[in-house]
Amino acid sequence: xxxxxxxxxxxxxxxxxxxxxxxxxxxxxxxxxxxxxxxxxxxxxxxxxxxxxxxxxxxxxxxxxxxxxxxxxxxxxxxxxxxxxxxxxxxxxx
Numbered sequence: 001x002x003x004x005x006x007x008x009x010x011x012x013x014x015x016x017x018x019x020x021x022x023x024x025x026x027x028x029x030x031x032x033x034x035x036x037x038x039x040x041x042x043x044x045x046x047x048x049x050x051x052x053x054x055x056x057x058x059x060x061x062x063x064x065x066x067x068x069x070x071x072x073x074x075x076x077x078x079x080x081x082x083x084x085x086x087x088x089x090x091x092x093x094x
Contacts, residue, residue, distance in 0.1 A: 001036065001058070004055075004062055005052070008049070008052070009082060010048050010050060010082060011081055011082065022050070025078065026040065032061075035057075040052045041053070059092065
């Protein structure tokens with residue numbers, strides 16, 4: 001299993017739009033092969049910073065989702081809500 005951390009900074013006036021859009025991304029990911037679980041958290045000290053943590057059966061499953069047309073289309077809608085490009089970190093058990 002791998003965990004993926006996605007760190008995003010959201011434009012202040014687009015937070016509610018982001019919250020709705022990111023739920024849609026997670027719903028679509030849930031149907032993708034290899035998706036195990038996920039959650040999105042808001043930084044308690046910075047309401048513009050959101051971190052999504054997802055668990056995938058393996059790195060290949062995450063990479064397939066990351067490169068999928070579905071995720072690309074969803075990210076095209078999400079990107080205008082962000083202050084900067086998302087930062088993705090893939091974590092594996094040691």
